[in-house]
Amino acid sequence: MHATEALAEADRLMTLCNSCRYCEGVCAVFPAMEMRRSFGDGDLNYLANLCHSCGACYYDCQFSPPHEFNVNVPQVLEQVRADSYAAYAWPGILSGAFARNGLVISIVLALSVAGFILGFRAAAGAAFLSVETGPGAFYRVMPHNTMALLFGLAFLYAMVALIMGVRKFWRDIGGTEDDLGSGSIWQAIKDASRLRYLDGGSAGCVNEDEKGNDRRKHYHHATFYGFMLCFAATCVATIYHYLFGRQAPYPWWDLPVVLGTLGGIGLIVGPVGLLAAKFRRDPDLMARSNRGMDVAFLVMLFLTSVTGILLLVLRATPALNPMLALHLGVVFALFVTMPYGKFVHGIYRFVALVRYAQEIRSGKTSIE
Template identity: 50%
Template sequence: MQQLESLVRAAEAEVSRQMQICNACRYCESFCAVFPAMTRRLDFAAGDAHYLANLCHNCGACLHACQYAPPHEFAVNVPRAMAQVRRETYVEHAWPRALGALYRRNGITVALATAGGLALFLLLVLALRGTLLHEPLAGNFYAVFPHNLMVALFGAAFAWAVLALSIGTARFWRGQSPGPASGASAAEAARHALALTYLDGGHGDGCNERDDRFTRLRRRFHHLTFYGFLLCFASTCVATLYHYALRWPAPYPLTSLPVVLGTAGGLGLLAGPAGLLWLNLRRHPLHGDPQQRPMDRAFIVLLFATSLTGLALLACRDTGAMALLLAVHLGTVLALFVTLPYGKFAHAVYRTAALLKWAIERRQPNRLQLGAD
């Protein structure tokens, strides 16, 4: 524990060192929200390091523009320093705290083993019941797994993920003391979060990936992933409304709103994660924290697998393989929900909180400028 604490403090100290150099240079002041927020500070305590680290979108523009980047003796690498503190943010604020260690161990092997184990358990249940192979059931999933069982199982997993992430974000927020949020600041933070504004490199040309050339691919793949996820969630919400409010249980026709939303979202969750994984594997070695890449890739692969199994289930829902595909898909989705609070998804909620703090902060007087005047 003492060794872990020293690593956390070392990561925070490195962000402070680099920010002090950047504060003197200010070449990147217009790049993204990190640098204007930096100019409001002369020193950087642990809370400031966590705030700026989660405000950073790891676009890489500052690294490629920096005259003090490695191999310079100052060794300024803001994306890597911020990524290292970002992971420590997740670990330090995790709930329950003991499970914060999962952020360090959550890789592709763990993610796929979790999904495979849960899918295998469901397959064994079906095999013991004699319903693994069956006559076509016209897409009636509830003939395989009862509706109430699925609601209880996935409702509990989703509620756990929401609770764990909410408590972690609340802990992070308590350490920031940004002041009261107005409607304007909340709207601004939501706009930047939904549009992924700061993945444009600060100038609209996009991110740097392998070299100094700018590309918008990372932002586009993020949009496909993000909105694909939201469309799938919307599909589930509409299906819930149909079931409980309209008394219209599944299965639904291919042209129905839940199926259309789910199909569109599933396609987004195929293209987006595939593109993000491709970029992640090709990215410049100085970008980000190499120790965090297994966690990043695990989340990407789980999203891709969730979409792939879901679309396969939709395509084969009227065949005798439906139960088998349903068990595999449900196992994958359950693995996604279980690992959601302790993987890459955490960056979405912490980054949104940091964007909200920035929207509040930028509406307040700059104490350093007032002091200079």
């Protein structure tokens, strides 16, 4: 009846939770659950991606283990969520990347970094360790257009793969075209940007014990906004390059550097904080098999920012080209693995929030 054991267990839990409803005020999962009386795989994948893993319902629940009803919503939905990433991956043949995600990401990262370093070494020859300064210093070995084309294609591929996955997910969870432009998407943007549902309904995210706090929320904000600032830095630099003919590297006070540095700091503090929170997390709340994927993504983000900042610090030294190759290798690996790693959690969760906003507007209910 269900595609996986985790989905069958999620069905059991949601049926049980639906007859209790005490957690209705905790997050969006439970109100969305209440709009249903039975739970197909699409419904469960939707609910699983609405869940922000705040853990509050586990400690609030009178039926969580060791109770014989064994209600562990955060753990089961985490497993369903992780499985859903594979189920919606495009092309489907690559969904296996989620099975041993930590290993896959590590290999791609290693190959990518090795490729860039060897490529730089071969292309630069003796100039690999020379000191380069002035406009265009970054592009002496790899011309800007080559770099833009390579990364543009990688990014484009990631976008296409993500969009294909989202299409499948959206159809599966019963998404419609109602109110998309007129409010549901905007509502989802507001909910996602504030992490509205990562606070246990105001008591705080529960991570290591029953005391709620907002640490995971803050570290996630640092990560997300750090990422966005880095993205903005890249965009500004691209505009500088093509519109104003100003070539990198830019002075430390210039916009791309300021944005990139601030973002880089966020992308160091955030992932480190989230990793620490993950290792302190109550093991009962976690699905055992997903740690590799979670850690791989956080480490990748961390390496992106660390190599970026090292590049900034060392750009006037002979380490410029090795650091540039290293940084580009990490970023390239980040781009191509986007559709096949934890990055997708943000996409599917956002889409689930859009669907939730849509359902709230349509006034769905399970009791006639």
